[in-house]
């Protein structure tokens with residue numbers, strides 16, 4: 490009988506398609522066998538008793554900004570700290586963005602960030618980003634594909650910084666299509682955003698408390714609608730990051746009914762926090778783009794997620810401190826946007842969707858791991874099966890823990906969820922076949938060495954059904 494590195498026994502394996510009691514045998518970082526619980530356990534160097542526990546495929550966070558630069562601000566984490574926090578939160582793969590500053594070459598930025606990411610402790614993949622390129626789009630996309638990247642972020646807002654023209658969006662869609670790639674679109678129509686900001690500036694209300702009025706939901710709807718038309722015209726798949734309203738998700742679903750391979754990502758904060766935070770003592774700590782929505786909208790978004798209308802859960806992690814957030818809190822157009830969340834994606838989304846709203850655990854795993862892997866062309870990730878990478882999360886879904894920034898590992902001094910109680914915290918996390926988290930302990934596996942290479946993306950049907 491073959492001797493394995495690690496055997497996990499007694500647990501219940503939860504995949505996006507089914508839940509089944511199985512023992513898992515691992516060697517050299519790969520799942521080698523799934524064994525019926527009654528089959529005699531094979532010999533192994535180490536075994537873990539997972540009785541009474543659920544085992545999820547390691548999380549794949551499709552939306553992560555490591556050390557994000559925004560204007561004069563820089564996010565406080567690096568690949569080592571962000572990926573360590575990710576592992577504590579049951580995420581074994583992060584997909585980061587290589588976003589160029591004005592005048593930077595997007596391919597050079599991507600290459601630089603890939604080199605830095607070799608120091609990560611989890612797996613890392615990348616999205617490129619194209620703004621207003623000097624070289625032809627087709628050439629840039631070909632160079633990104635050479636570097637193992639087939640997803641490109643496009644912004645419909647932030648004019649003069651990262652906003653891409655409609656022609657550029659079309660060009661990127663057509664170029665990516667040749668390689669089985671897909672654009673990742675931040676959809677907020679810039680004219681609505683700028684007009685709203687202008688109106689609020691006239692009223693001297695550009696402070697953090699006025700955040701919702703500076704970026705209304707109609708801006709998101711307008712850009713989703715227009716981008717779907719571009720995708721249909723270019724016969725391209727499209728992925729919408731951080732959708733915040735039921736109506737926006739409905740536009741994507743309707744597009745799918747018309748044959749457009751459109752995809753919806755939601756983020757834990759848009760499912761579990763409301764715009765009441767902007768009336769609180771520290772509204773600036775909740776400034777993100779799009780802003781948090783009102784409670785009725787949040788409920789509509791949860792309702793869509795629970796009936797299988799969303800594809801993925803992304804953190805949109807940005808690691809700024811309370812000091813950085815406070816500095817320009819009087820003017821949201823100058824503030825560093827975004828919330829820290831790579832570590833809390835699993836407990837916050839699991840509690841909100843599964844515990845509070847009744848989503849099936851299989852659909853949850855689909856949105857947390859399986860679909861983000863598939864929609865990034867990461868073929869060996871996001872599923873517990875023979876031949877897949879041995880990335881696993883063992884958890885006790887009945888136990889709860891309170892979120893405190895003190896106990897978290899992200900390189901900032903706050904969490905938007907301070908004091909809230911959540912289910913779904915990992916007990917043991919395995920990455921590349923190595924136990925990296927056991928309770929509160931981090932067993933450093935050392936630098937990952939290289940980044941993942943994305944394969945052509947299969948976009949034919951809804952990812953987790």
Ligand SMILES: [Zn+2]
Nearest residue numbers: 552554730805
């Ligand atoms: Zn983002």
